[in-house]
Amino acid sequence: MTAFEIQGGRQLQGTIQPQGAKNEALQVLCAVLLTDQKVTITNIPDILDVNMLIELLGDLGVEIERPSRDVCTFQAKSVNIDFLQSEVYKKKSGKLRGAVMLAGPLLARFGRTYLPQPGGDKIGRRRLDTHIRGFEKMGVDFSYSNDQKEFVLTAKNLHGTYLLLEEPSVTGTANIVMAAVLAKGTTTIYNAACEPYVQQLCKMLNRMGASISGIGSNLLVIEGVSSLQGCEHRLLADMIETGSFIALAAMTRSELTIKDADVQELGLMPETFRRLGIEFELKDNDIYVPAQDHYRISTFIDGSILTIYDHPWPGVSPDLLSVILVMATQAKGNVLIHQKMFESRLFFVDKLIEMGAQIVLCDPHRAVVMGLNRQSSLRGIRMSSPDIRAGVALLIAALSAEGKSVIENSDQIDRGYQDIDGRLNALGASIKRI
Structure with missing residues (x-):
């Protein structure tokens, strides 16, 4: 069984292309x-x-x-x-x-x-x-x-x-x-x-x-x-990878261009990221994400806390909620993440709490994230990847954290992401297979 060793806290820069879906x-x-x-x-x-x-x-x-x-x-x-x-x-x-x-x-x-x-x-x-x-x-x-x-x-x-x-x-x-x-x-x-x-x-x-x-x-x-x-x-570009790269750029204050992202096929995903305060530009079939020090979560029109939930197309895919949850840990403001479809997909938040995130797991389907607004960084820990999407979410958390993290069971990440360590290392990340 392989693991990823990540040195966090690095800003990334460059161009990356999503794999086929x-x-x-x-x-x-x-x-x-x-x-x-x-x-x-x-x-x-x-x-x-x-x-x-x-x-x-x-x-x-x-x-x-x-x-x-x-x-x-x-x-x-x-x-x-x-x-x-x-x-x-x-x-x-x-x-x-x-x-x-x-x-x-x-x-x-x-x-x-x-x-x-x-x-x-x-x-x-x-x-x-x-x-x-x-x-x-x-x-x-x-x-x-x-x-x-x-x-x-x-x-x-x-x-x-x-x-x-x-x-x-x-x-x-x-x-x-x-x-x-x-x-x-x-x-x-x-x-x-x-x-x-x-x-x-x-x-x-x-x-x-x-x-x-x-x-x-x-x-x-x-x-x-x-x-x-x-x-x-x-095959189309993988929209889950596209969303993961946007979240990665936000968490690590990185400037990234996501090439050939099939932007017309993203549904409500771009609007969801904007409601979480993420700045980006759609340029033809590419997405440009500038380096961003802070991002602020919107509220509903009546001022109540924003809820992000999975929904059939064109709503947000359940596969994206894990990375959205991680991204919210460093935002300004609070958000309720409601994973309707699967009852075990939010159980990875205990790792984020150990890293210093402020999250309340309400039940198997709902978690409230209270953003740190970069007042304190996440810290590196040893953890294990429970599934594909939680695995890449934890990888994003580790890349933004201070110090060294180890993600065991990285085969789970390899099930859904092609050469993820090599592609991110080319942007300036420090990920080593051990």
């Missing part, structure tokens, strides 16, 4: 199973979670070529469904939440699949109800094997239907869309997730010959087709 990659990589023709995907992030999914596709029999670090070509001519019953698959997929999105393409093209309990971050309960109930209404039979700890799904007659989703689940919407493109008839999905990454998946499928309308809205209509063809697809 992790959450989009996990969707579109699964979609390559929908055709036996070649699919080329570019701007792929070289991170553990994405590489593990690519490895799983190879284990399933997909032919893979990787001519460069960020480009892969896939051809799913011969897929071995029986591999899903192997211990190797169960062990690998148990570490990766994105593996659940293999189910939709495999049901659509091969009529059966096996769905283990989701892996990934330990951030609370992550239900599969949206996925499985949607499949069930499309004609999928399912059962749960207590011995194998997995769902067994079969689709003898996959057909279109009307679906009103209980929640606008991103992975649930993606899974159902991928099943519906090859189903007989019309599938209508209401209360669908409409995040840019779902839009990207739908646009890619349409280039492959699917018929999806309503892209960008919460009402998707999919006319099933008999087959799909190959295509080329480029």
Whole structure:
């Protein structure tokens, strides 16, 4: 197990480019199973979670070529469904939440699949109800094997239907869309997730010959087709990395330019950072963040304390709340952070309190941050990364702190951030792998 050793208190300067979007990659990589023709995907992030999914596709029999670090070509001519019953698959997929999105393409093209309990971050309960109930209404039979700890799904007659989703689940919407493109008839999905990454998946499928309308809205209509063809697809910039770099600049009083950030796809994120007092400029497709000594948190119009909460697109992503919370520790003013979706994602604040932050954890979902306004710096400590997003938030805290910090379990950060130590060291940070 590796760790990061960070010497904090340094101002950074320079230009950095976000990697390709992790959450989009996990969707579109699964979609390559929908055709036996070649699919080329570019701007792929070289991170553990994405590489593990690519490895799983190879284990399933997909032919893979990787001519460069960020480009892969896939051809799913011969897929071995029986591999899903192997211990190797169960062990690998148990570490990766994105593996659940293999189910939709495999049901659509091969009529059966096996769905283990989701892996990934330990951030609370992550239900599969949206996925499985949607499949069930499309004609999928399912059962749960207590011995194998997995769902067994079969689709003898996959057909279109009307679906009103209980929640606008991103992975649930993606899974159902991928099943519906090859189903007989019309599938209508209401209360669908409409995040840019779902839009990207739908646009890619349409280039492959699917018929999806309503892209960008919460009402998707999919006319099933008999087959799909190959295509080329480029991933968007990762908006979570973009937000992390803005927070990093604010915390470390650094001047950064974030290149090729796909600024039109950021939703309410820029406005949220402005309400927290962060100054920046949007320049074409770049974001310029000047060095800033102080930033002041706004209040609501009636003067009450600002609340920042996660919300389906175009609201703030739950993946951003950890870095926003860290950034607020050095602001002037107070803010309530409300993490609605996951009940364990705020438990990393004990590390920030040990570093000197003033935070009251109200319950598993809410924390009040009382900004220090730079009157005192955070101090370096030894800590452990509990999940991807908390890990990079703690890294930002450590880079702003006085003295040395050590973040154990840094593999969690590597799951979502490509060469993060090398890229930040190039800006003047001091991060060493130990």
